[in-house]
Amino acid sequence: MADPNIALNKAAGASGYVLPYSSSRAVNGTLQPTSRWLCNTVPADMTVDLGATFVITAWTVRHMGTAGWANPDYNMCDYSLQGSNNNVNWVTIDSVVNNTAAITSRSIVGAYRYVKLNVTKGLRVNPQYASLMELEINGHPPNANLSSLAISSSSLTPTFNPTILAYTTAKVPYSTSSITVSAAAADPTSTIIVNGTVMTGGQSTVNLNVGANTINVLVNALDGVTTKNYTIIVEREQGAILSNLVISSGALNPIFSSNHLNYTTQNVVYDIKSVTVTPTTNIAGCAIKVNGNTATSNQPSTVNLNVGSNTINIAVTNGAASQTYTITVVRENSLYLDRVNLAYTGNRYTYSEVTYMNQTTLSYTVAVNSKANSVVITPIAEDNGASVTITSNGSSQTVASGVAFSAISLPNAVNTISLVVSKSGAIGTKNYTLSINRV
Known part of the structure; x- marks a missing residue:
């Protein structure tokens, strides 16, 4: 439904007029031949005081052609509409150039108390004359109401009503870290601001803290003065979480x-x-x-x-x-040795023994007859997947658990052998020392 003519019968003035065709005759709603504004000097202007600031949505000029004068000769050519809220500073809202129509009607958007029709080229038959039958301004008072308000995940209490400003919701679970606010302004020219951010597309996402959250839905009417602030309190549950x-x-x-x-x-x-x-x-x-x-x-x-x-x-x-x-x-599995099997050989001498180990001792000493001049060591690890590296007499060799090393010579009275247990992919090693004393 179109907005009403808010200029109808409002106070009007003009830069000049020819008696009795004053500007008030152009806002009286009458299209009789004598009910018009006529000015014999162009440029000319006609001002209307709407009495208050209105949201203006359209304007219409009804030219003399609507009251029986010849078209297009008696229609004005070039003119514009300006708006002001103090009757001093003016903003051009819309302009018409080279008009031939008997009626010009345009949609516009603005919020003003005063409007001014500026004529820069008058009637086609005589451009120095400005004349029109009626200036109509369509609009409505500023409106900061919402027509709808809702949030995701919960409903409002009380049920939404444009006149009720404060709402609460049922608690939302901790897992709900944000909600969507949906809102529509009763006046599409109004702006909706949710927690300081202008809403676009009718929705805004709001992040939720644990506990009570106040969501401000501010509606600013186009006049920049009329506002209304709706509030929604949403409580997010504490939940069961670790910090x-x-x-x-x-x-x-x-x-x-x-x-x-x-x-x-x-x-x-x-x-x-x-x-x-x-x-x-x-x-x-x-x-x-x-x-x-x-x-x-x-x-x-x-x-x-x-x-x-x-x-x-x-x-x-x-x-x-x-x-x-x-x-x-x-x-990880153990890198400890369970035992080592020792097989000694010498000049017409053989001897075998087992040395058992524990997890608290990494150094062991064994005694063997001085006739022994070599030893074969078979390490048995607690983890069958381990391997053992033996170092003696300046050389090293590595075998898997349960596999015998090559024979190691025993040239000294005290022979020190290093056994390092490791496993692919495992952390660290276990480092054993075995001293074989020939006595």
């Missing part, structure tokens, strides 16, 4: 984030039989359990490790909300 998670075995992969649940960390050597896990939450009321055992926020909890892959579960609960973080830790 930090640390493990003594090293950095987490990926880097910790409250919203990421599954992590790994670097492998630990066999000697590390336990790690500590320190979960932290900043949310009051959250309960934490590490592998089923109650834990305290920001305090370490000890977790024993089996050889191989270990999954550590950190369960966080807060009322009905819960979620579980996991850390996978791999404890």
